[in-house]
Amino acid sequence: GAVVSQHPSRVICKSGTSVKIECRSLDFQATTMFWYRQFPKQSLMLMATSNEGSKATYEQGVEKDKFLINHASLTLSTLTVTSAHPEDSSFYICSASRTGQGEAFFGQGTRLTVV
């Protein structure tokens, strides 16, 4: 079946530094990918929609200059957390679907800890 791979699965960084998370669709092309964030004991919250070849669409309250999204190819979207702060520590998850199909595929998630 289709697989979405996310890397890294776990990262620890210092405050003020930037971290890049990659999301790849391994066996299908995804013109659209989604980035979610999940805090402990909470549900997934959509952060942004990543569109291949165009600008990402951000949800209300998500700073586009802080969470940079690049979707340069049909199989890769990246999320860069810039100038990370401890409050950015969270579980980041990407997803993608085959265009028009019902099932969404999720990456395994990235646990970000900012110290």
Next chain:
Amino acid sequence: DAKTTQPNSMESNEEEPVHLPCNHSTISGTDYIHWYRQLPSQGPEYVIHGLTSNVNNRMASLAIAEDRKSSTLILHRATLRDAAVYYCILRDGVRRGGSARQLTFGSGTQLTVLP
């Protein structure tokens, strides 16, 4: 997107069937009923989805009420590996331009499977 209501938590004994309910009284005619589950520290995974008729796959069965205002996910024999948060999500089946749509996650049901 129409809202769903699920119990916060449920318990089941291992190797017994589990019925996870979901209410969606404001469902529209084009909304598909999707179920995903999230194991600890992992991204969500697709379980099953349907529109009007009951659906079966290797993981579970989905029973949809005749008026579509509720549905039940059925795990026929719960195992310890089925312990997860189960999300019932409505997704509009009308595709705008063929693009994928994001999933809106509620709080889900935490299923505990007792040995």
